[in-house]
Structure formats: structure tokens, C-alpha cells
Amino acid sequence: GQNIDQPTEMTATEGAIVQINCTYQTSGFNGLFWYQQHAGEAPTFLSYNVLDGLEEKGRFSSFLSRSKGYSYLLLKELQMKDSASYLCAFYRDAGNMLTFGGGTRLMVKP
Amino acid sequence: DTEVTQTPKHLVMGMTNKKSLKCEQHMGHRAMYWYKQKAKKPPELMFVYSYEKLSINESVPSRFSPECPNSSLLNLHLHALQPEDSALYLCASSQEVRAGNEKLFFGSGTQLSVL
Numbered sequence: 001g002q003n004i005d006q007p008t009e010m011t012a013t014e015g016a017i018v019q020i021n022c023t024y025q026t027s028g029f030n031g032l033f034w035y036q037q038h039a040g041e042a043p044t045f046l047s048y049n050v051l052d053g054l055e056e057k058g059r060f061s062s063f064l065s066r067s068k069g070y071s072y073l074l075l076k077e078l079q080m081k082d083s084a085s086y087l088c089a090f091y092r093d094a095g096n097m098l099t100f101g102g103g104t105r106l107m108v109k110p
Numbered sequence: 111d112t113e114v115t116q117t118p119k120h121l122v123m124g125m126t127n128k129k130s131l132k133c134e135q136h137m138g139h140r141a142m143y144w145y146k147q148k149a150k151k152p153p154e155l156m157f158v159y160s161y162e163k164l165s166i167n168e169s170v171p172s173r174f175s176p177e178c179p180n181s182s183l184l185n186l187h188l189h190a191l192q193p194e195d196s197a198l199y200l201c202a203s204s205q206e207v208r209a210g211n212e213k214l215f216f217g218s219g220t221q222l223s224v225l
Contacts, residue, residue: 042217
């Protein structure tokens with residue numbers, strides 16, 4: 001089967017670090033995406049990992065372990081504007097159908 | 111220009127109405143997509159167009175009819191919708207549809223309410 005699992009909600013404090021996990025199962029893997037979506041707005045691309053390891057991009061980093069079917073998004077120095085849903089996604093059947101996990105709603109508190 | 115523009119932003123329609131959602135991109139992308147998103151749920155793929163031809167229809171009811179007049183435009187024609195079709199409809203584009211590593215650019219969506 002093919003599925004993606006993420007925690008539904010997380011809460012963190014401004015200035016802190018938070019890690020959002022994503023586990024997946026798929027028969028054909030071509031990399032894993034992370035998107036950010038603020039309420040009522042479009043999803044925006046954050047990162048893409050196709051090789052194992054950590055990709056750092058400013059305050060955001062994304063990690064992939066293909067053997068474990070596991071990824072995480074690490075957000076550092078949290079800001080209030082980081083309150084959003086974070087969606088991990090992959091292309092189903094290694095084709096052209098980008099499939100999203102349920103998303104993790106992150107609430108950043110002062 | 112890295113924008114995908116959708117109109118209208120909000121739409122309220124009755125179950126007997128006919129309406130259309132419009133999407134436009136000028137990035138030279140050859141793949142365009144329609145996604146449906148219910149509140150607090152992830153986007154779900156509806157249709158994929160590749161080089162102006164419909165390549166994927168995810169078993170969407172015929173009351174939703176997509177159209178791709180040219181490489182920059184994508185429409186979604188709506189007819190005889192049900193209240194459960196109320197959702198955010200997102201358009202997206204990517205350079206091509208190929209190896210499964212294309213980054214999608216999303217529009218802000220049309221928030222549709224069916225009464």
C-alpha cells in the first residue's frame with residue numbers, strides 16, 4: 001500500500017525548536033516534499049529530499065531516511081508566523097500524482 | 111512571474127447553478143492540476159493535464175468538468191453540485207509531468223460553498 005502518516009497537531013513556543021515527523025510507505029519512491037500551508041492560503045514548497053540525510057535551508061531543515069521510510073521537518077527559532085499546517089507528500093506510484101499526508105497543524109505560542 | 115492565479119476567490123452557488131473556476135499561470139509550465147481540499151484535510155488530487163491533454167482523472171464525478179484551452183489556462187466547470195462539494199479548490203502547475211520529482215506551484219484557491 002501507499003500511505004503517509006504525520007501527527008495531527010503540535011504546539012511549540014516562540015523561539016524554540018520543533019520537529020515534525022512523517023512516515024511513509026510507497027512502492028516507487030522519488031523523493032519526499034514538505035509544503036507549508038497557512039489557513040485559507042495556498043500550500044507553498046519548503047523542501048525536497050531524495051537522498052538520505054539532512055538538507056538545511058535557513059531556519060528550516062528536512063531529513064530523510066529511505067530505509068526507514070521516515071522524514072522530519074525541523075523548524076528552529078520559531079516565530080509566530082510559523083503557525084501553519086505542514087504537509088509531507090510524495091508522488092504516488094513514482095508517477096505524476098502528488099499525494100499529501102494529513103498535515104500537521106503547528107501552533108506557535110508566545 | 112512565479113504565480114498561479116485563481117478566480118474567483120470565493121463562490122457561492124446553488125445546486126442548480128452552472129459556474130466555472132479559472133486558473134492561469136505564465137511560468138511556461140506544461141502540467142496543470144486541480145486539487146480539492148476540505149477543512150483541516152490535505153489536498154486531494156482531482157485532475158492532471160499534461161501538454162493540454164487530460165492525463166489523470168481521479169474518479170471525479172461528472173458534475174466537475176475540467177478544460178484546458180491552452181498551456182496557460184485551466185478551467186473547472188461546475189454543474190449540479192451537492193452541498194458536500196463545498197471545499198477549497200486549488201489549482202497548481204509544474205514544469206512537466208514526468209519523473210515524480212516536480213515541484214508544484216499552487217494558486218490561493220477558490221473557496222466554494224454549495225447551498
